[in-house]
Amino acid sequence: MSVIADLPAQEGPELATRLGLKIDEYEHIMRILGRVPTVTELYMYSLMWSEHCSYKHSKKYLREFPTSGAHVLQGPGENAGVIDVGDGWAVAFKMETHNHPSAIEPYEGAATGIGGIIRDIFTMGARPIACVDSLRFGSLDKPRQRYLFEGAVAGIGGYGNCIGVPTVAGEVYFEDAYEGNCIIGAMAVGLMRADSITRAQASGIGNKIVLIGSTTGRDGIGGASVLASQEFDEGAEAKRPAVQVGDPFTEKLLIEACLELLDADLLVGLGDLGAAGLTSSASEMASRAGVGLDIDVSAVPQRERAMQPFEIMVSESQERMLAVCTPQNLDKVLAIGAKWGLLSTVIGEVTDTGNFVVREGDAIRAEMPALSLADEAPEYDPELAEPAYLKELQNTDLSTLEHPAGLDALTTHFKELLGSHNICSRRWIYEQYDQQVMNNTVVLPGGDAAVIRIGQTGRGAVTDRGIAISADCNGRYVYLNPRRGAAIACAEAARNVACTGAAPVAITDCLSFGSPEKPEVYWTFVEAIRGLAQACRAFDVPVISGNVSFYNESFGQPIYPTPCVGLVGTLDSLDQRCTIAFKDAGDTIVLIGETLDELGGSEYLKLRFGLVAGDAPALDLELERAVQEVVRGLIRKGISKSAHDCSEGGVAVALAECAIAGRMGFEVALDDGLEDAVSLFSESQSRIVVSCAPDDTDAVLDACEARGVPFAVLGDTGGTWLRIVDKVNLSLAEATQVWTSSLEDAVRQ
Amino acid sequence: MPPRPRPRPRVAVVVFPGSNCEQDVAYALNWLGLDSAYVWHGDHSLDGFGAVVLPGGFSYGDYLRCGAIARFSPIMDAVTRFARAGRPVLGICNGFQILAEAHLLPGALLRNAGLKFICRDVALRVEARCDWLDAPTGSVLHLPINHNEGNFVCDSATLDDLRADDRVIVRYCDEEGRTDGVSAPNGALDNIAGITNAARNVFGLMPHPERAVDPTVGGSDGQLVFQSLLQQFTQEVF
Numbered sequence: 001m002s003v004i005a006d007l008p009a010q011e012g013p014e015l016a017t018r019l020g021l022k023i024d025e026y027e028h029i030m031r032i033l034g035r036v037p038t039v040t041e042l043y044m045y046s047l048m049w050s051e052h053c054s055y056k057h058s059k060k061y062l063r064e065f066p067t068s069g070a071h072v073l074q075g076p077g078e079n080a081g082v083i084d085v086g087d088g089w090a091v092a093f094k095m096e097t098h099n100h101p102s103a104i105e106p107y108e109g110a111a112t113g114i115g116g117i118i119r120d121i122f123t124m125g126a127r128p129i130a131c132v133d134s135l136r137f138g139s140l141d142k143p144r145q146r147y148l149f150e151g152a153v154a155g156i157g158g159y160g161n162c163i164g165v166p167t168v169a170g171e172v173y174f175e176d177a178y179e180g181n182c183i184i185g186a187m188a189v190g191l192m193r194a195d196s197i198t199r200a201q202a203s204g205i206g207n208k209i210v211l212i213g214s215t216t217g218r219d220g221i222g223g224a225s226v227l228a229s230q231e232f233d234e235g236a237e238a239k240r241p242a243v244q245v246g247d248p249f250t251e252k253l254l255i256e257a258c259l260e261l262l263d264a265d266l267l268v269g270l271g272d273l274g275a276a277g278l279t280s281s282a283s284e285m286a287s288r289a290g291v292g293l294d295i296d297v298s299a300v301p302q303r304e305r306a307m308q309p310f311e312i313m314v315s316e317s318q319e320r321m322l323a324v325c326t327p328q329n330l331d332k333v334l335a336i337g338a339k340w341g342l343l344s345t346v347i348g349e350v351t352d353t354g355n356f357v358v359r360e361g362d363a364i365r366a367e368m369p370a371l372s373l374a375d376e377a378p379e380y381d382p383e384l385a386e387p388a389y390l391k392e393l394q395n396t397d398l399s400t401l402e403h404p405a406g407l408d409a410l411t412t413h414f415k416e417l418l419g420s421h422n423i424c425s426r427r428w429i430y431e432q433y434d435q436q437v438m439n440n441t442v443v444l445p446g447g448d449a450a451v452i453r454i455g456q457t458g459r460g461a462v463t464d465r466g467i468a469i470s471a472d473c474n475g476r477y478v479y480l481n482p483r484r485g486a487a488i489a490c491a492e493a494a495r496n497v498a499c500t501g502a503a504p505v506a507i508t509d510c511l512s513f514g515s516p517e518k519p520e521v522y523w524t525f526v527e528a529i530r531g532l533a534q535a536c537r538a539f540d541v542p543v544i545s546g547n548v549s550f551y552n553e554s555f556g557q558p559i560y561p562t563p564c565v566g567l568v569g570t571l572d573s574l575d576q577r578c579t580i581a582f583k584d585a586g587d588t589i590v591l592i593g594e595t596l597d598e599l600g601g602s603e604y605l606k607l608r609f610g611l612v613a614g615d616a617p618a619l620d621l622e623l624e625r626a627v628q629e630v631v632r633g634l635i636r637k638g639i640s641k642s643a644h645d646c647s648e649g650g651v652a653v654a655l656a657e658c659a660i661a662g663r664m665g666f667e668v669a670l671d672d673g674l675e676d677a678v679s680l681f682s683e684s685q686s687r688i689v690v691s692c693a694p695d696d697t698d699a700v701l702d703a704c705e706a707r708g709v710p711f712a713v714l715g716d717t718g719g720t721w722l723r724i725v726d727k728v729n730l731s732l733a734e735a736t737q738v739w740t741s742s743l744e745d746a747v748r749q
Numbered sequence: 750m751p752p753r754p755r756p757r758p759r760v761a762v763v764v765f766p767g768s769n770c771e772q773d774v775a776y777a778l779n780w781l782g783l784d785s786a787y788v789w790h791g792d793h794s795l796d797g798f799g800a801v802v803l804p805g806g807f808s809y810g811d812y813l814r815c816g817a818i819a820r821f822s823p824i825m826d827a828v829t830r831f832a833r834a835g836r837p838v839l840g841i842c843n844g845f846q847i848l849a850e851a852h853l854l855p856g857a858l859l860r861n862a863g864l865k866f867i868c869r870d871v872a873l874r875v876e877a878r879c880d881w882l883d884a885p886t887g888s889v890l891h892l893p894i895n896h897n898e899g900n901f902v903c904d905s906a907t908l909d910d911l912r913a914d915d916r917v918i919v920r921y922c923d924e925e926g927r928t929d930g931v932s933a934p935n936g937a938l939d940n941i942a943g944i945t946n947a948a949r950n951v952f953g954l955m956p957h958p959e960r961a962v963d964p965t966v967g968g969s970d971g972q973l974v975f976q977s978l979l980q981q982f983t984q985e986v987f
Contacts, residue, residue: 157866161897162807164769249767249810341766432866434895436960436967439773453965458772460779574965 003364009036019046025378032372040358040366043310044373047276048283051550054377057516058548061529065543066536071505072544074197079120079272080190081544082197083506085570086465089454090194092126094545095134095187095471095510095566099552101243102184106151110184111159111246112318117188118163119272119321122255125198125262126190129438130452131160133170133186133429134471134510134564138179140421140746145174148182150747155246156186157432162248163255166441167433168450169469171564174421175476180554185510187471187566191454198262200271202285202293202324202350207268209282209293209348210330212337213254213320215303220244220277220316250319250342257340258321264336266329273320279313279373281322283356286370292355293370295348309365313358324350384526385519393480396613398599403677404608407729410676413608414728415738417649417681418656422603424742425660442466446661447580448496448645451571466571468502474648475560476601477616482524483531485601485616486563488685490535491624492647493567498628499643499688501578501635502569504539509546509565514558516550524561532563538621539628541567578635580644582662585718587641588697593627593687594710595651595672595679603648604681617685624686626707631688634703639696646687652680654689655714656722656735665732668715669725676727691717760785760978761798763828763844765819770805770841770959777959778802781975783982790822800837800978801828803844805895805957815858815898816846825851837880837978838951842896845943845953854946854953855911856903858896862936866897870968871934871942873956874922877915879945881952883977889926890919890970892956894942899935899955901942911944919943919954 007015016026019042029037029045037045051057067075073090074082080094098113114131121128133156138145160167165188202209220243261267269289271281278295286293297312307315323344325333330346337344351357356373358366369376404413417423430445443451449470455462472493478485494504509532514521536543552559571577582589599605600614634640642662646654651670659666670679692700697713704711715725720732760778764771764787771787778785785802788795795801808819819825825847832838832853840848848854861867870893875884884890903911911917920940921933933940935955943954954974961971 154865161866161868161895162767162769162810164806247810249807249812252767252769252807252810431869434866434868436868436893436895436957437769437773439776439960439963439966442966456772457776460776462776 003038003367005036005038007036007039007042012036015042016046019043020050021046025049028378033368038366040310040313041368043314044279044366047279047314048373049377053276053280055548056377057380057382057550059379060381061526064529064533066533067542067544069540069542072542073194075542075544076546079123079200081506081508082124083544083568084194085454085467087463088194090192090197091189091467091568092121092124092192093187093189093508093566093568094120095185095508095564096547097183097185097510097512097549099181099183099512099549102152103182105243106148107155108243108245110152110155112244113184113186114156114159115246115248115251115318116274117186118165118251119274121188121190122258123198123200123270123272124190125196126192127259128165128188128190128255129440130189130469131165131167131186132469132471132566133167134183135172136178136183136475136562137174138176139174142179145179146747152184153429153432159246159248161434163252164437166435166437167430168435168441168452169445169471170426170429171471172426172429173475175560177560180557181552181559183512183559183562185564187508189469189568198270200285201269201289202291203289204268204326205291205350205352207324207326207350208330208346209295209350210323210325210333210344211300211320211347212257212323212342212344214247214250214317215301215343216312216315216317217303218307218311218315221311221314244316244318247319253340253342254319254321257336257342260336261323261333266333267323267325269324271322273322275316277313277315283370283373285322285324286356287374292351292353292357293348294351294357294359296359296361298361299345299347301343301345309358309360382516382522383519384523386523387520393613394615398614401609403675405676407726410680410727411730414652414680415730416607417603417653418735419738419742420603420607421743421746423649423653425740426743427740428744428747442574443500443577443579448499451500451577453574464574466574466577468497468500468569468571470496471564471566472496473562473564475562476612478528478563479560480601480614481616482527482561484619486528486531487535488616488619489563489565490532490539491619491685492645493565494539494541495628495645495688497567497569498632499578499580499645500571501576501632502571503632504541504567504569506544507536507541507565507567509543509563511546512549512552512559512562514553521558528561528563535621538625576636578640578643580658580661581642582658582664582666582691582717583641585664586694587691587717588694589666589668589689589691589714589717590700591651591687591689591712591714592630592704592709594684595674595682595687596684597674597678598682598684599678602681602683604677617683619685626709627686627688630703630707630709631690634690634700639692639699640690642691644689646689648683650681650683651687651689652724652728656739658689659722659732660736660739664717665719665721666715666717667719667723670714670727672712680724680727759798761788761795761801763788763790763801763803763824765790765808765822767808767810768804768806770957774802774804774959777962777971777975780962781972781979783975783979788824790824792824793827795827795831799982801831803840803847805842805844808843808847815843816850819847820850829853832951835948835950839881840953841957841959842955845955846898848951848953853951854944855907856901858898859900859902860898861900867934868895869893871956872922872924873919873942874926874928876917876920879918879949879952880981881977882918882974884973887926889922890973891968892958892970893960893967894934894956896955899937901937903938908939914947916945917941918945918952
């Protein structure tokens with residue numbers, strides 16, 4: 001039997017173009033097949049060779065990341081990376097964006113983003129234990145941005161809460177650059193025993209391929225190619241049908257059923273159906289094992305009538321998994337599916353041909369080498385050109401700016417910064433998320449990083465170890481200096497984790513950029529990768545998973561280059577954890593690190609002068625590493641009672657956040673010789689504010705001196721006022737009020 | 750022959766499709782030294798168990814209405830018999846919603862007044878005792894809430910009964926224990942966070958005591974809810 005030709009040769013190029021393939025790519029497909037492709041084949045190639053699935057514009061430079069290390073059990077290439085976290089435990093994690101769907105339909109876009117990343121985790125055999133969100137929107141002054149923000153947060157909560165996975169950390173920025181193209185990044189973390197990693201492979205000739213979960217419909221057809229691999233224009237609303245709808249209840253059942261299948265050792269391989277649906281899941285599983293597959297689409301349970309074979313093969317209907325098992329285990333597999341009320345259907349089997357065969361009953365609709373779909377997508381090396389804006393912005397003269405002077409004016413600005421949407425409390429967001437389910441959240445959202453206890457409480461297996469998680473990226477810094485800005489994203493994530501007492505182990509990255517076909521955009525992408533890679537080497541944190549999202553543009557305007565970093569670190573003893581809150585009145589406050597005249601890219605500059613200009617703050621990776629090691633050491637010795645990194649809003653905001661969290665004021669002096677506003681609000685890197693008992697002050701200073709790290713004793717905790725001598729005088733109550741309510745006030749305006 | 754000590758009764762933790770706090774409840778019980786076992790919603794019997802907990806989560810995805818489908822699960826007949834026999838039944842969050850749908854507790858839980866899911870620690874004033882909570886009346890507990898539908902309502906006759914019989918067990922309050930002029934985070938009628946049935950053996954509450962048993966993760970006030978169960982069982986055994 002041979003494949004049924006259903007695409008006239010003269011119509012091939014037109015359909016290929018409509019599906020987003022280039023003519024060169026179409027010709028390449030003809031060479032692989034030695035004939036005109038069928039409609040089904042062309043659809044399958046168009047999805048698998050889309051930017052979203054094939055990384056054809058990014059592969060070359062992604063190879064520059066360090067991806068291995070002593071703790072890495074699984075690097076990039078699987079559904080998620082896995083690290084060893086000690087005592088036989090391993091942690092799987094990955095971050096992905098769902099930007100384009102969310103910009104059209106925020107609730108479902110964000111919800112299905114969570115669903116997809118969660119499936120990537122339990123596919124590896126890990127029980128999902130934490131979610132993290134990384135969000136970017138335009139200004140909340142605009143009603144549509146409020147709609148997107150509220151919808152996305154509700155969607156993340158609606159999905160994550162239902163499946164019983166706590167959302168424990170996150171980050172959000174509001175910048176005009178994201179107005180037409182929001183970023184909805186979701187990171188998921190899972191826990192498993194180190195010896196039980198499952199891989200998405202379809203090995204074993206004659207083994208059965210079982211589709212588990214939801215029925216297949218026409219939703220999300222072409223999601224990867226139509227939505228994720230093109231930029232937005234006036235037609236965006238018409239793309240709404242390409243957004244999938246989430247069903248978290250089915251996802252919860254899938255988690256339990258799949259983990260039960262893996263626990264019982266009934267599966268040979270397990271893969272999830274994400275972008276490009278059955279096509280990508282099946283072809284990747286086959287290509288990893290070097291086998292062929294024979295799938296009958298008429299066996300696939302369908303929720304709509306008269307679906308064409310190509311529709312079934314590329315549908316992105318959510319909450320579906322593909323399992324491979326031996327014929328002997330098939331009955332047991334189907335029984336577990338039935339127990340959880342899930343459809344489980346044999347749709348094909350593993351063959352020794354190396355070909356991916358799609359049949360509809362007896363009729364063969366597609367037949368191509370499985371490898372060619374997954375691994376033979378073209379690879380591009382686009383043109384690079386430094387954007388013209390860079391030098392101009394970096395060279396902006398900030399020395400002539402007129403800064404506020406005197407206690408009252410500075411206090412007013414300080415208060416405004418506390419209420420800035422990029423700085424204020426994120427409570428309005430995280431209170432919509434279940435942060436605690438699983439009884440392992442040791443440090444809740446609101447600090448520098450979340451801390452999760454390692455253990456399976458439901459099985460009584462609890463340890464004294466923990467992991468710390470942080471997601472970071474200041475897109476403004478990356479816009480002003482792509483290489484350094486990306487390195488700062490990694491440095492800040494590592495610093496946040498260090499402030500809990502944990503040591504960074506590995507990262508996942510989520511690289512959101514404009515169109516790679518624009519040399520200026522592509523240049524920022526390559527620079528960002530190099531900066532990130534450099535920082536990863538400095539902190540010895542390999543990249544174990546990630547995702548690239550291009551074409552984040554609207555009406556020709558790209559977003560800020562946004563290489564978001566999700567970092568996981570380990571804590572050997574939960575007793576040695578630290579939080580940002582001031583603990584006891586009369587403690588000494590020490591600034592570890594040094595404030596420089598660096599207002600470039602700062603929130604202060606944006607808020608007071610409406611400026612996004614200057615260069616990103618300097619980053620000395622050696623100093624950064626030393627600062628983190630000093631603080632981690634102080635926490636482990638029990639000397640540092642609180643630790644908080646200085647980021648947006650500078651040391652002034654960092655001090656305020658420690659005070660608000662600890663419900664305790666402070667009185668400090670900043671004697672750094674800088675202009676008052678610079679001293680307060682400069683966003684110099686590699687700075688951490690710690691507090692300690694007065695008797696321990698010398699130990700803090702000794703630790704700094706031993707590593708050659710600059711420091712300054714600032715003052716003491718206590719009282720009900722935030723006092724920075726000659727610069728700021730604000731009651732704790734007022735600061736708390738402004739900082740806490742700002743986001744909610746903005747949404748409700 | 751001396752009487753052999755009876756094994757300590759086990760606590761059944763019912764698992765519905767979509768439950769997601771069953772492991773947390775089992776962990777909390779275990780932490781306090783109480784044996785527990787999961788009971789699948791499709792089972793029909795609670796024989797051998799000394800108490801039953803319906804845990805939180807999203808049974809059947811909370812589709813249709815919270816608890817509306819779960820109340821028809823096969824195990825609910827056994828739970829009803831268990832409750833009518835005067836044995837201890839606890840419903841936490843979604844479990845409370847299921848007990849209300851099953852008419853083992855009065856009233857209903859509507860969508861939060863602010864139309865948002867809320868996860869945060871709240872202060873609760875102990876108003877009365879029941880088989881599950883044995884804390885001094887007027888004391889203030891801190892427990893996390895975590896729900897989208899915790900807005901308790903009932904008709905005025907039911908409210909009168911609840912008040913007259915001291916069946917409101919916990920109310921949302923401020924840090925000083927005041928409820929006057931303090932609105933419930935979810936808009937609940939009369940600040941009601943937890944109630945008991947007339948026989949005081951069935952207790953439903955929206956806050957999550959199981960999240961506040963192990964101090965490493967969330968305080969210890971939740972211990973009180975399970976501690977009284979431990980005492981009862983201990984009395985039964987010895």
